[in-house]
Amino acid sequence: MADWTYAEALREGLRDAMAEDPRVIVLGEDVAYGGPFGVTRGLKEAFGSERVRNTPISEAAVVGFATGAALAGYRPVVEVMFMDFLTLTLDMLVNQAAKYRYLAQDRLRVPLVVRTQAGVLQSAGAHHSQSFESWLVHVPGISVLAPSTAGDAYQAIRWALRQPDPVVVMEHKALYGRRTVREPAEDVAAGWAPRATRRRAGQDATVVSYSAMVYTALEAAERLAREGVEVEVWDLVGLSDSVMDLGLVAEAVQRTHRVLVVHEAVRTGGFGAEVAARLQELAFDGLDAPIERLGAKASPVPFSPPLEKAYLPSVEDVCQAVRDLMA
Amino acid sequence: MEQTTDQAEWLQRYRLMYLIRTFEETVARLVRQGEVPGFVHLSMGQEASAVGVMAALGPADVVYSGHRAHGHLLARGADPLAVLAEILGKRDGLGGGRGGSMHLIDPGVGFWGATGVVGGTIPLALGTAWARRESGGIAVVFFGDGASTTGIFHESLNLAALWSLPVLFCCENNGYAEFSARAEQSPVAYASRFAEPYGIATARVDGTELWTVIRQAQAAVQAVREGRPFFLELEVVRLAGHYEGDVQTYRSAEEREQARSRDPVWRARQGLLDSGISEGEVAQVEEEVKRQMRAVEDQALAMQWPEPAAG
Numbered sequence: 001m002a003d004w005t006y007a008e009a010l011r012e013g014l015r016d017a018m019a020e021d022p023r024v025i026v027l028g029e030d031v032a033y034g035g036p037f038g039v040t041r042g043l044k045e046a047f048g049s050e051r052v053r054n055t056p057i058s059e060a061a062v063v064g065f066a067t068g069a070a071l072a073g074y075r076p077v078v079e080v081m082f083m084d085f086l087t088l089t090l091d092m093l094v095n096q097a098a099k100y101r102y103l104a105q106d107r108l109r110v111p112l113v114v115r116t117q118a119g120v121l122q123s124a125g126a127h128h129s130q131s132f133e134s135w136l137v138h139v140p141g142i143s144v145l146a147p148s149t150a151g152d153a154y155q156a157i158r159w160a161l162r163q164p165d166p167v168v169v170m171e172h173k174a175l176y177g178r179r180t181v182r183e184p185a186e187d188v189a190a191g192w193a194p195r196a197t198r199r200r201a202g203q204d205a206t207v208v209s210y211s212a213m214v215y216t217a218l219e220a221a222e223r224l225a226r227e228g229v230e231v232e233v234w235d236l237v238g239l240s241d242s243v244m245d246l247g248l249v250a251e252a253v254q255r256t257h258r259v260l261v262v263h264e265a266v267r268t269g270g271f272g273a274e275v276a277a278r279l280q281e282l283a284f285d286g287l288d289a290p291i292e293r294l295g296a297k298a299s300p301v302p303f304s305p306p307l308e309k310a311y312l313p314s315v316e317d318v319c320q321a322v323r324d325l326m327a
Numbered sequence: 328m329e330q331t332t333d334q335a336e337w338l339q340r341y342r343l344m345y346l347i348r349t350f351e352e353t354v355a356r357l358v359r360q361g362e363v364p365g366f367v368h369l370s371m372g373q374e375a376s377a378v379g380v381m382a383a384l385g386p387a388d389v390v391y392s393g394h395r396a397h398g399h400l401l402a403r404g405a406d407p408l409a410v411l412a413e414i415l416g417k418r419d420g421l422g423g424g425r426g427g428s429m430h431l432i433d434p435g436v437g438f439w440g441a442t443g444v445v446g447g448t449i450p451l452a453l454g455t456a457w458a459r460r461e462s463g464g465i466a467v468v469f470f471g472d473g474a475s476t477t478g479i480f481h482e483s484l485n486l487a488a489l490w491s492l493p494v495l496f497c498c499e500n501n502g503y504a505e506f507s508a509r510a511e512q513s514p515v516a517y518a519s520r521f522a523e524p525y526g527i528a529t530a531r532v533d534g535t536e537l538w539t540v541i542r543q544a545q546a547a548v549q550a551v552r553e554g555r556p557f558f559l560e561l562e563v564v565r566l567a568g569h570y571e572g573d574v575q576t577y578r579s580a581e582e583r584e585q586a587r588s589r590d591p592v593w594r595a596r597q598g599l600l601d602s603g604i605s606e607g608e609v610a611q612v613e614e615e616v617k618r619q620m621r622a623v624e625d626q627a628l629a630m631q632w633p634e635p636a637a638g
Binding site for chain 2: 055056058060061062063064065066067068069070071072073074076091092095096099100102103104105107108
């Protein structure tokens with residue numbers, strides 16, 4: 001296969017992990033039927049309904065069940081169909097799963113993986129579009145990954161299933177069908193770790209992003225290049241304290257002197273604030289302008305296509321923010 | 328001969344109940360003396376429930392509890408010194424002082440955790456029960472009647488029944504959810520009724536009577552070992568406040584007096600005497616426990632505080 005989609009990569013990640021480790025199980029609403037985005041398609045046929053378990057619509061109890069199974073040595077992967085529904089699981093994730101290792105002084109661990117799917121696409125509306133990563137990264141004890149490419153999506157699943165502690169993999173519905181060339185080394189699981197990755201080189205400004213917004217940033221960078229501005233684009237991949245290393249991004253800041261952070265989540269209290277704060281700690285002397293942040297408008301995600309379009313940072317919004325930084 | 332074995336066993340169970348009572352009284356006093364950081368929920372009135380259910384369990388079984396967990400942990404066999412040290416926040420406590428009263432965990436005795444969130448451990452027991460289904464062990468989760476109005480309780484009952492999970496739900500019904508009586512919390516008179524429509528077998532028993540609890544728990548555990556959930560509702564009394572320091576203005580003197588008349592420790596003691604064990608033998612056990620707890624208290628108070636991690 002010369003290329004693969006993000007959804008196929010996730011599926012292969014799950015399939016390879018399940019084939020390697022009988023402790024890996026998959027749970028969630030309709031997962032045995034493949035789920036609404038087809039990520040788990042074929043897994044039940046390959047591994048049986050004991051390991052690929054359809055669940056009732058009981059997000060909290062299912063994540064709680066998975067936590068209890070993880071404490072007993074299993075490696076459950078729970079699919080929470082939309083990140084908006086993660087609200088229903090937060091007591092289990094935040095108060096139970098994330099606390100065990102600390103409270104038990106490492107004598108009990110929760111190797112739990114929660115896959116969930118965020119992001120704005122095609123009028124999914126106020127309850128099927130939100131990005132809540134900043135809530136999760138605020139909780140010590142949970143690792144959060146937000147891959148943007150098929151290769152990283154595969155690796156994120158494999159990496160998450162090697163961790164001894166809870167990991168949330170935040171997928172994006174707009175990326176599932178995105179087809180990318182499959183690099184020969186991409187599905188070699190060993191050695192990969194979530195780390196900030198440079199998606200485009202440039203010397204005039206640095207744009208930091210993750211998940212689907214990386215592509216908006218790359219498109220903006222192409223547009224700006226035609227204006228003679230070369231933008232460097234970084235993809236964080238890992239967001240939580242446990243996995244984020246901004247060292248290379250800080251080096252980029254020392255070269256470009258200007259930084260824009262872009263994400264889909266609402267700007268206020270968004271993850272961009274954390275990135276901005278850390279970059280100014282790491283590279284204050286390299287900055288020629290205050291770090292700028294772009295995120296969604298402070299509004300519930302609207303439904304109607306023109307409203308939805310206006311809600312998200314656009315390619316032109318990114319371009320304008322960079323131009324403002326350069327001014 | 329058999330009589331003697333029984334008597335020795337009963338005396339042993341009583342010793343454990345008396346230890347829990349003395350432990351809780353010690354904690355209550357230490358709270359008044361300002362030695363206990365944080366919030367403490369005492370289990371006085373629930374000793375028969377804790378000791379009776381644990382008597383029906385084996386070493387491969389896993390126990391979870393709620394916020395009123397001291398008695399469950401002691402009944403499961405934890406070292407009282409390590410438990411008290413944890414409640415005091417000491418370095419050599421069960422969790423190194425990281426958790427305290429509401430976050431007691433002791434995997435060494437198959438006690439996988441208390442929780443400060445009502446109902447929070449119920450689904451964990453389901454997953455553990457499933458994961459250990461081939462080990463011969465079951466999972467048991469204790470919670471109060473107050474948990475029966477949470478969503479997670481109902482989601483868990485549904486899932487346990489749907490997947491035939493070997494889990495024992497132990498609802499200790501002390502008649503109060505924090506400050507509020509049952510009638511203010513739910514139109515459903517008692518918690519085990521909620522299990523019935525899911526097809527889960529239930530029993531509702533006097534949780535202040537040790538021998539009744541043991542018999543019912545054994546039957547319940549047997550059913551669970553055969554591969555299906557069971558809901559055991561234990562009607563207990565709360566001989567203390569919701570938390571230590573609660574003045575309980577919401578309870579009448581008459582109702583509190585009635586609760587005291589069902590004191591499970593007193594009832595177990597009467598049972599021992601009725602069975603022919605002498606007052607002297609019982610008093611000796613009590614004296615030994617008191618001496619043990621005094622030593623535990625002295626040692627725990629003398630222990631070091633944990634060092635904050637460097638950096």
